[in-house]
Amino acid sequence: MSKFLLMSLKGDGLGFALRLKAAGHEVKARIVGRNERANYDGLIEKVEKWDDGLDKDTIVLFDSTGGGVTADRLRARGYSVFLGSVFADNLELDRELAFDLMEQVGIKTPQYKTFYDWHSGKEYARRRGGKLVFKPTGKMSDDKGLGSYCGSDTKDLETMIDYFESVAKHKPEFILQEFVEGVCVSTEGWFNGREWMEPFNHTVEHKQIMNDDLGPSTGCAFNVVWAARDTNRIIDEGIRLMEPILKEYRYIGPIDLNTVVNEDGVWALEFTPRLGYDAFPALLELVDEDIGEVVAKMARGEQPDQILLKSGFASALRVTIPPHPSEEFTHPGGVPIQGLTRSDRPHLYFFEVMLDHVDRLVSAKGGGAIAAVTGWGENIHESFEGPYEIAKRLRIPEKQYRTDAVKVLSTDHAELYRQLAVGHNQLHFVGGNP
Numbered sequence: 218m219s220k221f222l223l224m225s226l227k228g229d230g231l232g233f234a235l236r237l238k239a240a241g242h243e244v245k246a247r248i249v250g251r252n253e254r255a256n257y258d259g260l261i262e263k264v265e266k267w268d269d270g271l272d273k274d275t276i277v278l279f280d281s282t283g284g285g286v287t288a289d290r291l292r293a294r295g296y297s298v299f300l301g302s303v304f305a306d307n308l309e310l311d312r313e314l315a316f317d318l319m320e321q322v323g324i325k326t327p328q329y330k331t332f333y334d335w336h337s338g339k340e341y342a343r344r345r346g347g348k349l350v351f352k353p354t355g356k357m358s359d360d361k362g363l364g365s366y367c368g369s370d371t372k373d374l375e376t377m378i379d380y381f382e383s384v385a386k387h388k389p390e391f392i393l394q395e396f397v398e399g400v401c402v403s404t405e406g407w408f409n410g411r412e413w414m415e416p417f418n419h420t421v422e423h424k425q426i427m428n429d430d431l432g433p434s435t436g437c438a439f440n441v442v443w444a445a446r447d448t449n450r451i452i453d454e455g456i457r458l459m460e461p462i463l464k465e466y467r468y469i470g471p472i473d474l475n476t477v478v479n480e481d482g483v484w485a486l487e488f489t490p491r492l493g494y495d496a497f498p499a500l501l502e503l504v505d506e507d508i509g510e511v512v513a514k515m516a517r518g519e520q521p522d523q524i525l526l527k528s529g530f531a532s533a534l535r536v537t538i539p540p541h542p543s544e545e546f547t548h549p550g551g552v553p554i555q556g557l558t559r560s561d562r563p564h565l566y567f568f569e570v571m572l573d574h575v576d577r578l579v580s581a582k583g584g585g586a587i588a589a590v591t592g593w594g595e596n597i598h599e600s601f602e603g604p605y606e607i608a609k610r611l612r613i614p615e616k617q618y619r620t621d622a623v624k625v626l627s628t629d630h631a632e633l634y635r636q637l638a639v640g641h642n643q644l645h646f647v648g649g650n651p
Contacts, residue, residue: 230280259572
């Protein structure tokens with residue numbers, strides 16, 4: 218068994234910490250965000266100062282972007298670190314850098330242009346015409362009220378750029394990118410510092426909180442994940458090409474490339490060089506070994522060459538309560554979470570929860586994200602049977618979750634197969650039918 222210290226900004230990886238603890242590992246956590254420090258009270262031991270839980274035998278696990286300077290310093294001092302680096306921070310937060318690296322290794326990207334003033338962006342949109350996507354980058358990525366937006370036409374995009382200008386807190390820095398029609402699919406590989414571990418995995422997710430992709434976007438409303446048993450052009454024209462860059466920077470951990478697949482090819486959009494939420498909770502349903510030992514070996518530089526994944530499909534269904542997904546308001550916490558059984562535990566990746574003074578599971582203060590409920594099945598329909606049964610049984614006031622996951626994801630998966638087959642030999646990148 219190994220010792221882990223989770224370094225977390227807002228507690229996103231606490232569900233992983235709890236999974237490691239259940240497997241017999243020794244786990245402590247340090248949560249940086251003041252508003253999130255009550256998360257997992259009574260469930261995971263927490264430290265006030267990160268070096269309180271650290272010795273040379275400890276694996277330091279970073280669960281999000283932003284801790285790269287600390288992660289690199291710890292590596293330089295001889296500690297074993299999983300994820301987290303200045304390179305990873307820049308790769309996710311600096312979209313132009315990411316596109317430059319994609320171009321360097323031969324990954325196709327939609328046409329884009331970076332802007333540092335609002336007027337030039339609107340002028341470009343008018344000249345170019347057609348559908349464009351607005352994406353904040355740099356420090357402006359942190360501004361509340363700003364996010365990616367696909368304009369239905371030039372006038373719509375101009376209007377939204379005016380709105381973004383009115384709410385932005387940082388100097389303008391954004392990308393306008395050509396809209397590419399197709400199926401969105403993310404492909405993740407685990408890199409051991411020298412080479413890719415096998416197999417890769419694919420994720421299809423939807424972010425809108427309401428059925429039929431209505432309403433505001435959340436991190437993930439639902440998704441499905443499956444292992445790529447054979448290579449395919451999504452991998453070969455995308456994430457695999459990053460191997461020399463990752464080797465140069467000695468990257469260790471999972472990294473995901475979000476793409477759009479259509480008849481013309483695989484078009485890259487962005488990297489996620491960290492654990493993905495809720496793709497990682499779903500992936501845990503596929504892992505067929507002690508994930509803690511895999512992470513420990515990677516962090517220690519032992520360079521394992523594979524991660525054992527089951528066949529079939531894994532799913533994740535996000536269950537929330539109001540005010541989620543608002544970033545302006547917070548839930549006070551303390552609401553009892555009832556209706557769960559002991560057998561549900563392996564299928565629950567909790568977010569903002571804690572034990573109260575009588576050891577009841579309750580919501581913690583935060584945005585209202587309760588859990589990603591996960592499942593596995595031979596096909597997409599079967600993979601969601603468990604999560605929907607648990608979600609229906611869960612008793613918590615004003616619970617929210619989408620009910621159309623199977624229909625939407627089955628359609629996406631079938632279209633992905635069709636796009637891969639057009640103009641190419643049929644590529645069997647997953648065993649089983651949707």
